[in-house]
Amino acid sequence: MVRGAVIFTDRSPLVEKQLSKGAGDVASSYRKAGPYLDASWQLAGSVALWVLIGFFLDKWLHTAPWLLVVGAVFGMALGFYLFFKSLAAIGKGPKP
Numbered sequence: 001m002v003r004g005a006v007i008f009t010d011r012s013p014l015v016e017k018q019l020s021k022g023a024g025d026v027a028s029s030y031r032k033a034g035p036y037l038d039a040s041w042q043l044a045g046s047v048a049l050w051v052l053i054g055f056f057l058d059k060w061l062h063t064a065p066w067l068l069v070v071g072a073v074f075g076m077a078l079g080f081y082l083f084f085k086s087l088a089a090i091g092k093g094p095k096p
Contacts, residue, residue: 039086043079050075 054071058064 020075035086035090039083039090042086043083046079047075048070050078 037070050071051068052071054074057067057071061067
């Protein structure tokens with residue numbers, strides 16, 4: 001045994017219940033937040049992707065900044081469409 005350290009091998013049922021409840025609450029919270037995080041990533045990812053596409057097309061075709069602007073607008077429109085589509089699907093979840 002290590003000097004000055006106490007090693008607990010047996011946990012009381014109350015301690016086990018509290019530990020498992022805390023882990024379940026965190027996991028449940030992440031499960032509930034998952035669809036909303038997915039919707040927000042779709043919005044941000046769509047905007048970022050189309051801005052990058054517009055940027056590189058501008059560099060390639062020497063049309064700066066027009067394709068960047070078109071890409072940003074298209075990315076925002078597509079992102080908001082996907083965002084609201086995801087939120088509508090969340091609201092239509094299975095009924096108990």
